[in-house]
Amino acid sequence: MPISRLTIRSGAKIVEMTSTRFNMWSLLSLVLVLSVLISPSITLPNGAPESVCSTMLPFHGGGIPPLTTTSPFRITPVTSVVGSGQVLQVEIESFPANVVFKGFMLQARNRFPPYQVVGHFELVDESAIKLINCGGESNTATHTNTQPKKELTLEWIAPTDFKGEIVFNGTIAQDYDKFWVGLQSTPVKIVESGQSPTSVVGISTTRRPPMTTTVPSYVAPTSARAATFDPIYEGCGETKGCFGFPEGCVETRNCRAVVATIVQGERYIFEMKSGYNRPAYIAVGLSNDAKMGNDSVLECVPEQGTIKAYASWTSAGPYGVSRSGIPQNFFQLRQHSYEDGVIYCQVERDALSIVAKEKFDLVNEKYHLLLATGSSADSVHVSYHDIGRHVSGSPLALAEVGPVKGSSKLLLRLHGAFMLVAWIGTASLGILLARYFRQTWVGNQLCGKDQWFAWHRFLMVITWLLTIAGFVVIFVDIGGWSQIDNPHPILGVVTTVLCFLQPIGAFFRPHPGTKRRPLFNWLHWLGGNIAHIVAIVAIFFAVKLPKADLPEWLDFILVAFVAFHVFMHLIFSILSWIQIGGCVSERRNGQRVTSFPMADMTPSRNSMSSGDRKQDAAFSGFRKVMLFFYILIIVAFVIALVVIAVLAPIEDTVESIKKQIMN
Structure with missing residues (x-):
């Protein structure tokens, strides 16, 4: 029988088998080689096993090490605080958005030693997610298939017997030989259920799909100075950019009005809050020149006990703001609350939009932030920002996280x-x-x-x-x-x-x-x-x-000055009349x-x-x-x-x- 050559390819590897004849041993050898060489193309199709619960390290190819480069993937909890026993949504997403992943493993761990796994996940999508037990029931989530994914949303239930800070720790595999181990989210604080911080954005006692528009009421502290915790300030300068007035109030967590910019992939989220002097609205604008006029504005306005979001446009000479002719379809009100005169809202805006024939490209352009709040608004526009207004000192790339300083005064x-x-x-x-x-x-x-x-x-x-x-x-x-x-x-x-x-x-x-x-x-x-x-x-x-x-008490000083000045004139005038x-x-x-x-x-x-x-x-x-x-x-x-x-x-x-x- 003439010599025959059989070439088997898998990835970049080539195996050659040369034989004078196919006998049983040759066939068995072929099957063995195929099983070894083809297996790398299958990336744990049924998810991570419980044997790697502690290390979260995939056993790929007999020991392929994880990558140490910057990961294109992010693990993002939608809020920074959650009440015990309540649901928190966690998102795995890629940045840039065109990068896909095939496998993952995700746990919530105590931020501090002994780093135990806490809480448990709910099975919301059996076609993409399965739950395994790592010392506790359903406390770890992993994939069920290796289909390419750009983003994935999971639901995690906070434990009832733990109070403190946790981080979501994960392994994400882009491919068989490309994976990152130990990716961490921003910290999440678990507080006693029923306390005011449990009513913050992103928290719900029932299962919900992503991008919901209603959450329980956001309860603000009765005194900003006395407050020891306010969730809107969590992550400022670390995971989101925060800007408020008066200047320096973000550091002291005592703003009359504040806006946080959160970028999650191609999602641009503006989180706003104001409770000073019972405002009738809070608004944030994007400006090219740090001046009022020709700016795209998002407004959050209390109406009949709830919050409505609107887009408007400012004009200069004379100054004015109007919603007339402005499209209302390039943003979405994700979360909101209105209680005790405190406005809270979270609005997601499209990365690219056309407003008043002007293009706003949040990915590639930089803008000044204009933050304003006022005491009156009607059905067609908000009124003058008599409570306060502040402008960022320099144009910002919203995806850059860091301190945001106001314009010089x-x-x-x-x-x-x-x-x-x-x-x-x-x-x-x-x-x-x-x-x-x-x-x-x-x-x-x-x-x-x-x-x-x-x-x-x-x-x-x-x-x-x-x-x-x-x-x-x-x-x-x-x-x-x-x-x-x-x-x-x-x-x-x-x-x-x-x-x-x-x-x-x-x-x-x-x-x-x-x-x-x-x-x-x-x-x-x-x-x-x-x-x-x-x-x-x-x-x-x-x-x-x-x-x-x-x-406002400065008026009393001015009145005292006027009284003193008039009194002195009176004394000198009496002297003059005596002489005359x-x-x-x-x-x-x-x-x-x-x-x-x-x-x-x-x-x-x-x-x-x-x-x-x-x-x-x-x-x-x-x-x-x-x-x-x-x-x-x-x-x-x-x-x-x-x-x-x-x-x-x-x-x-x-x-x-x-x-x-x-x-």
């Missing part, structure tokens, strides 16, 4: 500091000197001018410079005219215009003694006082601005030496009598003492107000300092 803080120093400090003092100290420090000049005039001019120049600087920096910060629903911007513009015109009018003032001089004096006095009053009113309205983060009424010798001169003279605001030294030139007016010593007292109190007011404005929100800053000291 340096210019805003400078604006507030400049205006407070100008109109609480220098303007108040400058007006007081011009009105009541014209005949004080007689015979003592500064730079060739009377003391009162030299100091008045210096203080008002400082006021002018600070006001113009404050106007410029806030204009740069906003990037145009403000659209807020508050009188503060209009009052600020009026103040700036009047302040700008004052030195121009003073430069062209008529000479003393001319017939137009009294008219100038009246206009100069009126313009300065109106500017001062309008500026103070504008500061009161600034307290109501959400962006300023100023405490004839109680002192200056009456015979027929002029109000300590009050504001409309006939001549800055009389020359020669226009005064020789007696006036040689001595101060009556009560000069008392006026100097009162002036010193006035300066001390005004400086204290200015320092307190500037500190509160610059460190706003001051309560959170103080709390943070206390924690740092204690640590």
